[in-house]
Amino acid sequence: xxxxxxxxxxxxxxxxxxxxxxxxxxxxxxxxxxxxxxxxxxxxxxxxxxxxxxxxxxxxxxxxxxxxxxxxxxxxxxxxxxxxxxxxxxxxxxxxxxxxxxxxxxxxxxxxxxxxxxxxxxxxxxxxxxxxxxxxxxxxxxxxxxxxxxxxxxxxxxxxxxxxxxxxxxxxxxxxxxxxxxxxxxxxx
Numbered sequence: 001x002x003x004x005x006x007x008x009x010x011x012x013x014x015x016x017x018x019x020x021x022x023x024x025x026x027x028x029x030x031x032x033x034x035x036x037x038x039x040x041x042x043x044x045x046x047x048x049x050x051x052x053x054x055x056x057x058x059x060x061x062x063x064x065x066x067x068x069x070x071x072x073x074x075x076x077x078x079x080x081x082x083x084x085x086x087x088x089x090x091x092x093x094x095x096x097x098x099x100x101x102x103x104x105x106x107x108x109x110x111x112x113x114x115x116x117x118x119x120x121x122x123x124x125x126x127x128x129x130x131x132x133x134x135x136x137x138x139x140x141x142x143x144x145x146x147x148x149x150x151x152x153x154x155x156x157x158x159x160x161x162x163x164x165x166x167x168x169x170x171x172x173x174x175x176x177x178x179x180x181x182x183x184x185x186x187x188x189x
Contacts, residue, residue: 008082009057016060026062029093033060033104037086040105043165044143045112053119055112058084065089069152071103073110075118084111096174098166102145102158109139 013034021027037060047054058073059082065072071088078085086107088100113136116124127133131150132140140147144160147153157177158166166173 007057009059009084012059012082013057026090026093030060030062032097033062033088033100036101036104037108039165039169040101040108044105044161045108053116053121055108055115056084058086058108058111060086060088062088062090062093064091067091070095070099071107073107073114075111075114084115086111097171098158098173098177101166101171102154102162105143105158105162106140106145106147106154109136109143109145113139 016027016030016034020031037058041055045055059078061078065087066089069089070092071086073087074085075083077083086104088103093100110127113124114126117126125133125135127136131152132147134149137147137149142161143158144162144164145154145158146156148155157173163173
């Protein structure tokens with residue numbers, strides 16, 4: 001497997017996972033998110049062979065965003081000049097771990113698809129401001145997430161491979177997500 005040179009994103013991750021910001025209220029949550037992002041990346045987006053691109057290390061951040069948004073991603077540079085960012089909305093950062101993992105996985109799918117499309121990998125297409133294209137929905141459904149095409153909401157709680165992974169790592173499904181009739185809240189993942 002190819003070993004990429006360390007990036008500033010790797011340094012940010014090492015800082016958070018190491019001594020990190022001890023006084024910052026979100027330090028423990030961000031440290032947990034980095035560990036979980038490693039699980040998500042290794043499980044679903046790991047390099048299968050030499051020809052496959054390795055998904056670059058994402059910068060994870062917690063910031064206040066629109067109340068209707070749970071999380072977001074960007075391939076382009078963030079305000080600090082770092083690409084490949086996943087933002088978790090501070091307003092919703094205290095949600096159950098299952099829900100945070102669903103959002104983290106959702107945004108990781110975006111990074112995976114968009115990064116591969118940007119690097120012109122055969123068979124990958126960008127969503128380009130359309131929300132979720134057919135390919136995004138197919139990747140998400142294979143994992144066990146259920147996004148609606150074209151918009152940010154999911155039509156039912158995650159299950160399948162996602163649910164089995166959560167069970168394996170000890171993350172309990174919230175009660176409201178255990179009933180199939182609960183559906184989507186209409187809030188973006």
